[in-house]
Amino acid sequence: MSEQVWAYSGSGEVQCELMSAALELAEKSGRSAVAVELGRQREEVVAQSRLVVKGAGDDPLPEVAAEALTRAARSRHPSTILVGATRNGREVASRVAARLGWPCLSEASKLSIDGAQLQANRTVFAGKVVATVSCGLPAVVTIKPAFYPKSTASGKEVDEFDAGELTGVVKLLSRRKKEAGAVDLRKAKAIVSAGRGVKRKEDLPMLQSLAEELGGALGCSRPLSSDLGWLPEECHIGLTGVTVKPDLYVAVGISGQLQHIAGMKDSKVVVAVNTDKDAPIFQASDYGIVADLYQVVPAIKKALESRR
Amino acid sequence: MVLLAAAYIVTYAVSLLSAAAIFATVFVRSRRASAGLGAGRLLELTREEARRSISGDPVFLMHASIALGVGVSIAEVVLAPVLPALFALRILLLAVSVPATAGLAVAFAWRVQRFVQSKSVERSLHTTGAFSSASTRMQGILMVAIALTASELVVAWLPAFALVDAAVSIVRNSLVVAYYVGPTVNLISRVGTRLPSVETPFVLSDIMSGKVDASTVRSGVGDYPDFSPKESLSFDSCVEIGACEASCPATAAGRPLSPRVLMRKLSLHSDAGGEGGPFAVVGEDELWSCTSCGACVSSCPVGVKHLDIVYDLRRDLVARGKLDKEKAGMLENLARSQNPYGFKQSDRAKWAEGLGVQTASESSRAEYVYWVGCVASFDQRAQRVARSMAKIMKSAGVSFAILGQDEACVGDPARRLGEEGRYQELVYQNVEKLNSLGAKKVVTTCPHCFNSLKNEYPRFGGEYEVVHHTQLISDLVRSGRLKVPPDRVREVSVTLHDACYASRYNNIFDEPREALGSSVSDVREMKRNGEKTFCCGAGGSNYWFKVPEQRTISGIRAKEAAETGAKAVATECPFCLSMLEDSSKVMGTGMEVRDVAEIVADAVP
Amino acid sequence: MRIAVCVKHAIDETELKTGPGGRPVLEGAACKVSVFDKNAVEEALRMRSAQGGEVVAFTIGSEDARKSLKEALAMGADRGVLVVGAQASLDTGRTARTIAAAVKKEGAFDVVLCSEGSSDTYSGQVPPMLAEALGTAYVGYARKIQLEGGKAKVERLLEDSVEEVEAPMPVVVSVVSEINEPRYPTLIQIMQASKKPVQEIPESQLAVDPGSSPVAVLGMSVQTSSRKRVIIEGGPEDAAAKLIQELEKEGVLR
Numbered sequence A: 001m002s003e004q005v006w007a008y009s010g011s012g013e014v015q016c017e018l019m020s021a022a023l024e025l026a027e028k029s030g031r032s033a034v035a036v037e038l039g040r041q042r043e044e045v046v047a048q049s050r051l052v053v054k055g056a057g058d059d060p061l062p063e064v065a066a067e068a069l070t071r072a073a074r075s076r077h078p079s080t081i082l083v084g085a086t087r088n089g090r091e092v093a094s095r096v097a098a099r100l101g102w103p104c105l106s107e108a109s110k111l112s113i114d115g116a117q118l119q120a121n122r123t124v125f126a127g128k129v130v131a132t133v134s135c136g137l138p139a140v141v142t143i144k145p146a147f148y149p150k151s152t153a154s155g156k157e158v159d160e161f162d163a164g165e166l167t168g169v170v171k172l173l174s175r176r177k178k179e180a181g182a183v184d185l186r187k188a189k190a191i192v193s194a195g196r197g198v199k200r201k202e203d204l205p206m207l208q209s210l211a212e213e214l215g216g217a218l219g220c221s222r223p224l225s226s227d228l229g230w231l232p233e234e235c236h237i238g239l240t241g242v243t244v245k246p247d248l249y250v251a252v253g254i255s256g257q258l259q260h261i262a263g264m265k266d267s268k269v270v271v272a273v274n275t276d277k278d279a280p281i282f283q284a285s286d287y288g289i290v291a292d293l294y295q296v297v298p299a300i301k302k303a304l305e306s307r308r
Numbered sequence B: 001m002v003l004l005a006a007a008y009i010v011t012y013a014v015s016l017l018s019a020a021a022i023f024a025t026v027f028v029r030s031r032r033a034s035a036g037l038g039a040g041r042l043l044e045l046t047r048e049e050a051r052r053s054i055s056g057d058p059v060f061l062m063h064a065s066i067a068l069g070v071g072v073s074i075a076e077v078v079l080a081p082v083l084p085a086l087f088a089l090r091i092l093l094l095a096v097s098v099p100a101t102a103g104l105a106v107a108f109a110w111r112v113q114r115f116v117q118s119k120s121v122e123r124s125l126h127t128t129g130a131f132s133s134a135s136t137r138m139q140g141i142l143m144v145a146i147a148l149t150a151s152e153l154v155v156a157w158l159p160a161f162a163l164v165d166a167a168v169s170i171v172r173n174s175l176v177v178a179y180y181v182g183p184t185v186n187l188i189s190r191v192g193t194r195l196p197s198v199e200t201p202f203v204l205s206d207i208m209s210g211k212v213d214a215s216t217v218r219s220g221v222g223d224y225p226d227f228s229p230k231e232s233l234s235f236d237s238c239v240e241i242g243a244c245e246a247s248c249p250a251t252a253a254g255r256p257l258s259p260r261v262l263m264r265k266l267s268l269h270s271d272a273g274g275e276g277g278p279f280a281v282v283g284e285d286e287l288w289s290c291t292s293c294g295a296c297v298s299s300c301p302v303g304v305k306h307l308d309i310v311y312d313l314r315r316d317l318v319a320r321g322k323l324d325k326e327k328a329g330m331l332e333n334l335a336r337s338q339n340p341y342g343f344k345q346s347d348r349a350k351w352a353e354g355l356g357v358q359t360a361s362e363s364s365r366a367e368y369v370y371w372v373g374c375v376a377s378f379d380q381r382a383q384r385v386a387r388s389m390a391k392i393m394k395s396a397g398v399s400f401a402i403l404g405q406d407e408a409c410v411g412d413p414a415r416r417l418g419e420e421g422r423y424q425e426l427v428y429q430n431v432e433k434l435n436s437l438g439a440k441k442v443v444t445t446c447p448h449c450f451n452s453l454k455n456e457y458p459r460f461g462g463e464y465e466v467v468h469h470t471q472l473i474s475d476l477v478r479s480g481r482l483k484v485p486p487d488r489v490r491e492v493s494v495t496l497h498d499a500c501y502a503s504r505y506n507n508i509f510d511e512p513r514e515a516l517g518s519s520v521s522d523v524r525e526m527k528r529n530g531e532k533t534f535c536c537g538a539g540g541s542n543y544w545f546k547v548p549e550q551r552t553i554s555g556i557r558a559k560e561a562a563e564t565g566a567k568a569v570a571t572e573c574p575f576c577l578s579m580l581e582d583s584s585k586v587m588g589t590g591m592e593v594r595d596v597a598e599i600v601a602d603a604v605p
Numbered sequence C: 001m002r003i004a005v006c007v008k009h010a011i012d013e014t015e016l017k018t019g020p021g022g023r024p025v026l027e028g029a030a031c032k033v034s035v036f037d038k039n040a041v042e043e044a045l046r047m048r049s050a051q052g053g054e055v056v057a058f059t060i061g062s063e064d065a066r067k068s069l070k071e072a073l074a075m076g077a078d079r080g081v082l083v084v085g086a087q088a089s090l091d092t093g094r095t096a097r098t099i100a101a102a103v104k105k106e107g108a109f110d111v112v113l114c115s116e117g118s119s120d121t122y123s124g125q126v127p128p129m130l131a132e133a134l135g136t137a138y139v140g141y142a143r144k145i146q147l148e149g150g151k152a153k154v155e156r157l158l159e160d161s162v163e164e165v166e167a168p169m170p171v172v173v174s175v176v177s178e179i180n181e182p183r184y185p186t187l188i189q190i191m192q193a194s195k196k197p198v199q200e201i202p203e204s205q206l207a208v209d210p211g212s213s214p215v216a217v218l219g220m221s222v223q224t225s226s227r228k229r230v231i232i233e234g235g236p237e238d239a240a241a242k243l244i245q246e247l248e249k250e251g252v253l254r
């Protein structure tokens, strides 16, 4: 068995995160970390060592990517293949595991190797429970994006593998960027939610940019969309709006009426900013700041920026 | 001269026949619709008509004047040959015909105004041209009938025009036979079964016990033959009087619903073959717009029961899975958590923490079961109502207990939305609990719970003495058990928002006012109060979803409240509280909104 | 058109209890149909109403899993297949091979529908693995499916792009929740569903390959989820800085 830990993602950004995971794992177990690239080397990928698999073309569909990886693995025998758990990545990992007959760990965060056993943490039950799972090597693992930092270790080592001709049964007819503006709050990892504590529509960009700084989206309480029309309907969270479960929910100037709480009560961490110390939102929050949002929000933004 | 006499005799005979035809057709069709024509029934009908016309309701004034006018004019024609000889009778008929003529004049004016408004409603609902002309024709006939009756009453006093009088009477009587016999029969058949009764499409226990095969159960109406004969008679009876449209909150808010248009669309479409079923002419949001406030049913002078039809069509939508996320989500919450919010039932009694309130299983001998309802159990604002009620009962020494987590949703939101099965499941669950505890008296702070428990639960084996909290409070005040010291009576003006399900559905008018009067100095009335109250917009399950509208129903009501000049609005329903508090903020009326129980509890030491 | 739809009888995370040592109590934990699977069932029903045919729902689990099948049947599926055996928890490969064996046993299907991921584990691996095991085409994350002339034209919703692809039938498709609004089955429909046929297949009858190395669960611990209700004191700058520190510890900042 070769001593390599492979990392593959169709997204360059995620690929860099995977390299961190691969390096960590490789170091712990005396193996080496290799970034697998399909078709060509991507500039945005930073890695010490690469394997470029020829034959798949650029940006292949997951079916083809999986076959390319499978052929490469059959010939080079890596011990582990890490794949970013993006939508396409999940398909690639599943197919590679099925074709190679390897076990597959999914949505892993903390990876470690214990002898011939691979071990990982992952959350289950909507983030309520952390499970520790393991399997024998060789194995395929999908890694939760945004858990590992991007690796900066660079190098020039490049190897090539020709996978031969690769075709799939699924045909790509068109590919386009997603429509802008259509935010899906249900999928956002962080949400800044604006309530009637916000005085004017013109103040919303302040909250929007906080949301962006946190890598999330802007939502609101019902009055802001339904009564005031400051934000589109699909932004309103609660009983009559969308139900969300982000990792971070920041309620700004929201009193926390039950109809609103009903839509965000399963968020992982809730932060509230409100001038009223008795506002019910504080009962439903992990962290509360009793102060004027017009002072606190810019302060949070500054603190976030200085953290970078 | 001879010719004239002959013409007169013939006309007179025809006119007598036409009058007789009215009574004959009413009689025959009533028999056919098995709408008993018993004296008791007719008496009750007359009493109700008289009461509402005296109260100055223009619709009923119009209706009574027409009935009276038609009656008098028929009598005049019938008695024409002998009338000149009977002076006393002449005076009597005159005495009756003068107010009847005046009433008809008022009715005509009201009618013209309704006509104009109906056309503007039709424009905003984008009804078809064919519909609008059919509607214009129907309204035209009504106005002609009114005009004919009025002119007949006048002409009757000019002996020279006896022939004309008889001729007019023939035309009018023919119109009555052609258009108004069905509605009359409908009205008679509806005596005693208007509000608050709801048709029960099936009984769950029969299905559970295997008496009825589940696969044969159909709930809801997807095609015209599925309507019960009573329902078909109901919408076919609509003669476009327009009273429902005038009082409908959904129409007033610019929602895509007018009860008049809905009834007439069904009637015209089914008459024309009904291709594609009712949903070919009725929209989904049209049905979801209804708040079940009952204003239409209560105001319809010919006894059309719009609500049965709305519920049956909604049931079909539910059965076909035509629900958006809010509606389906609410029903799923009911199925999973037994409350429409989806909160844990174990948190249901949290509002009572630290108050020393007992649950019924702890103290089975309490006089009252306090039925808290979902809103007052879970909504932080409404929890204050529950706490206030607990304080009042403790202060007055009323022994009571709550069911705590054993209290499931009463079922009202499921039933009004059209999910009858889920409704009955909740009912059976609650009935079993209440019966196992031997509950006799139930008090509740929610009119929707009150209405279900009082009027609907008996059908499913739950018979209790149910009181609304305003009734209990006024009782306690009257009997002196609850004492408000004079120095604690607040100097403030308050206007009461009658909840539809308390007032219109259940005739609770005086008690909340008495209760309020014990604790505040000035109780004012809004223009629409009592049985003519205007909905807050939450009923009919509307609290749980959104409907397209041009303005909010609660906003209209908040403005009416503000027009009284009062400083505060008192509510008697946790839904009303939530709606009106929200809209008072949005409309910036600056009015405080509080439940009657909160206001009284504040005044009790 | 024969349509198979996979539904998972998943542990209901909202009802999950914590046992000694902070471990979740899985034994006898309340289960319900995995929420996104309803979108798959809904899509199957829409396909049936457009094309005619039959919708068969598949699940794996104990007798309790009949509840989830019943939900699919109440929504309108024609019949159900219950593979009686233990849920293979986090071994997605094994789960996929088991379903594949059951689906094959029921004959040829034109379309096999799954959801993007289950509500309990959300790995998103069973659908592609199922296609591998069945040897059919696979398209993931569909938000629109058109069936025409033996082909499925599918719009895929990815993180930042939308793809239109075409796959030959038979095909396994996983759908995203945006694809439709699943219908709510009424109580009467649920009662009627008890009359619909459900076939039980013991897992042992399917002779599923256990795989080279099974995925094992070594331990589970419940994240404490009740709100902390910490009020952060201080002026805006101080409070903001403290907040960021806390959020960093929580691991919710990017």
Ligand SMILES: Cc1cc2nc3c(=O)[nH]c(=O)nc-3n(C[C@H](O)[C@H](O)[C@H](O)COP(=O)(O)OP(=O)(O)OC[C@H]3O[C@@H](n4cnc5c(N)ncnc54)[C@H](O)[C@@H]3O)c2cc1C
Pocket (backbone or CB within 6 Å): A194, A195, A196, A197, A198, A220, A221, A222, A223, A224, A236, A237, A238, A239, A240, A241, A252, A253, A254, A255, A256, A257, A259, A260, A263, A273, A274, A275, A276, A279, A291, A292, A293, A294, B542, B543, B544, B578, B579, B582
């Ligand atoms: C049938 C129905 C359904 C509903 N459904 C929903 C729903 O789905 N979603 C929803 O959100 N609402 C819903 N509502 C409305 C809900 O009841 C509340 O009215 C609403 O959530 C309140 O919104 P808010 O918190 O933004 O406003 P408010 O309750 O007015 O609260 C504003 C808050 O901002 C604070 N504040 C003011 N100024 C500042 C400042 N400078 N800095 C910091 N804080 C400040 C105040 O202290 C206050 O707590 C529904 C209501 C009804 C009746």
Ligand code: SF4
Pocket (backbone or CB within 6 Å): B244, B247, B248, B249, B250, B251, B258, B259, B289, B290, B291, B292, B293, B294, B295, B296, B297, B306, B307
């Ligand atoms: S019940 Fe009320 S809302 Fe519904 S149609 Fe009648 S008047 Fe309108």
Ligand code: SF4
Pocket (backbone or CB within 6 Å): B291, B292, B293, B447, B448, B498, B499, B500, B501, B502, B534, B535, B536, B537, B538, B539, B540, B573, B575, B576
């Ligand atoms: S919520 Fe209040 S006003 Fe409105 S239907 Fe009920 S009782 Fe009507």
